[in-house]
Amino acid sequence: MSNAVSLYELTTSIRLAIARALPQTYWVRAEISEGRRNINGHFYCKFIEKNAAGQDIASANGIIWAGTYNIIKARFERETGQALAAGIKVLVNVKVNFHERYGLSLVVNDIDPSYTLGDMVRRRKEILAQLAKDGVANMNKEIVLPRPLMRIAIITSETAAGYGDFMNHIKSNGYGFRFNIKLFPAIMQGDKVETSVITALNCIAAEAANWDAVAIIRGGGAVSDLNGFESYALASNIAQFVLPVITGIGHERDETVIDLVANTRCKTPTAVADFLVSCAMGETETLSALSVRLQRAATQIVANQNKRFAYTASRIAPAFSNACKIARLGFDRLLLRIPRAVKEVCAREDTRLQRLAVKTEMLATNATRLQTLELQRRTERLKRAVATLLQANKTRIDTAEKNIKLAGPERMFHLGFSLTTINGKAIVDASQLKPGDTITTRFAKGEAVSRVEKTN
Structure with a gap:
């Protein structure tokens, strides 16, 4: 077609149109979603805007030229305490630029750090307001620190310098205090801080009976390194944790939202160690004071007892003398009463013995009569029993005699049986004989002598 234009001609027309339509610079509110600095020192990023539902509704590429970036970066970090990085909201002064090859971009000329700082403060206020609305903002602060405070669960990175400083400080405390320390490792920088620290808290909660408190510590660094601790979920977990939480995060000037909800906030990891040592020292001083009070009380008690x-000792002699006088008078009165009392006792005993003699005689007579009757009855029963026993024995003897006769050899002979012997011994097995032996066979009437010819 004769009216067709090239791509370059079209993009050039777009560039010129944008330059004519948008010649000035604009202050734009946006969030940095990603950013990187190339080898030439230029900073390339992407600006986005989200709606209330968190959905992206606008985006544009941004660029800060190296010279401008060095100036902006230094001022921004100095005033806000954090670096230009993904996830922060900014107010930037931009010039709309269109390039035939690279398309539309926003060239950043300046940045207002106060806007970002205000957004950080606003976000923290929103987290604290939500915790207050949930009724949990001060729950951890209200937990009374156990006494003594010696069993501490530590949440930090194992390789963190702050952890090393803490351990060195607490082990060389100068008082000989020995703490029970256990590390529950967690990521302490980046976008995984929240989930990692919450996981460590859950592990500690599973063995909460073993610990007096939790210490979350992290050494210093850029303020932006602490953004992971500006989290509602993490703050809510700490606020509602079953053990008191002690924080020591960053430098003295740093403060995060979890510092505001924790039971005790210390400025640095070594400050946490100093706090624990001071608590132990306080316990020692309390014990010393109690020891002094106990010693004084014991001394006073001993003095009072003395x-x-x-x-009491001063009163013993007079009291003993008086008691002896009273006892002597009582003894004299008792001596006067003894003869009369003896006569009365003897008279009562004579009367009792006479009654007992009469009663004994009656009982003896009755017992003799009863024993005589019982002896007569037993004699009659014995006679009858003896007669019955003799008759039973006679019957058994007669029966046995009959059985013996029935089983005797004479009866067996009459039934046709015979008895064979050799040299007076009965033969019951043919193997007892050998050819030539002389045997005697007895019958019911008479005997027969035989010679053995053969055995089977």
Whole structure:
């Protein structure tokens, strides 16, 4: 077609149109979603805007030329305490630029750090307001620190310098205090801080009976390194944790939202160690004070007892003398009463013995009569029993005699049986004989002598 234009001609027309339509610079509110600095020192990023539902509704590529970036970066970090990085909201002064090859971009000329700082403060206020609305903002602060405070669960990175400083400080405390320390490792920088620290808290909660408190510590760094601790979920977990939480995060000037909900906030990891040592020292001083008070009380009690003992001892001699007089008078009265009392006792005993003699005689007579009757009855029963026993024995003897006769050899002979012997011994097995032996066979009437010819 004769009216067709090239791509370059079209993109050039677009560039010129944008330059004519948008010649000035604009202050734009946006969030940095990603950013990188290339080898030439230029900073390339992507700006986005989200709606209330968190959905992206606008985006544009951004660029800060190297010279401008060095100036902006230094001022921004100095005033906000964090680096230009993904996830922060910014107010930037931009010039709309269109390039035939690279398309539309926003060239950043300046940045307002106060806007980003205000957004950080606003976000923290929103987290604290939500925790207050949930009724949990001060729950951890209200937990009374256990005494003594010696079993500490530590949440930090095992390789963190702050952890090394903490351990060195607490082990060389100078008082000989020995703490029970266990590390529950967690990521302490980046976008995984929240889930990692919450996981460590859950592990500690599973063995909460073993610990007095939790210490979350992290050494210093850029303020932006602490953004992971500006989290509602993490703050809510700490606020509602079953054990008191002690924080020591960053430098003295740093403060995060979890510092505001924790039971105790210390400025640095070594400050946490100093706090624990001071608590232990406080316990030692309390024990020392109690020891002094106990010693004073014991001394006072001993002194009071000595006074009472001396007073009692001073009264013993007069009291003993008086008691002896009273006892002597009583003894004299008792001596006067003894003869009369003896006569009365003897008279009562004579009367009792006479009654007992009469009663004994009656009982003896009755017992003799009863024993005589019982002896007569037993004699009659014995006679009858003896007669019955003799008759039973006679019957058994007669029966046995009959059985013996029935089983005797004479009866067996009459039934046709015979008895064979050799040399007076009965033969019951043919193997007892050998050819030539002389045997005797007895019958019911008479005997027969035989010679063995053969055995089977």
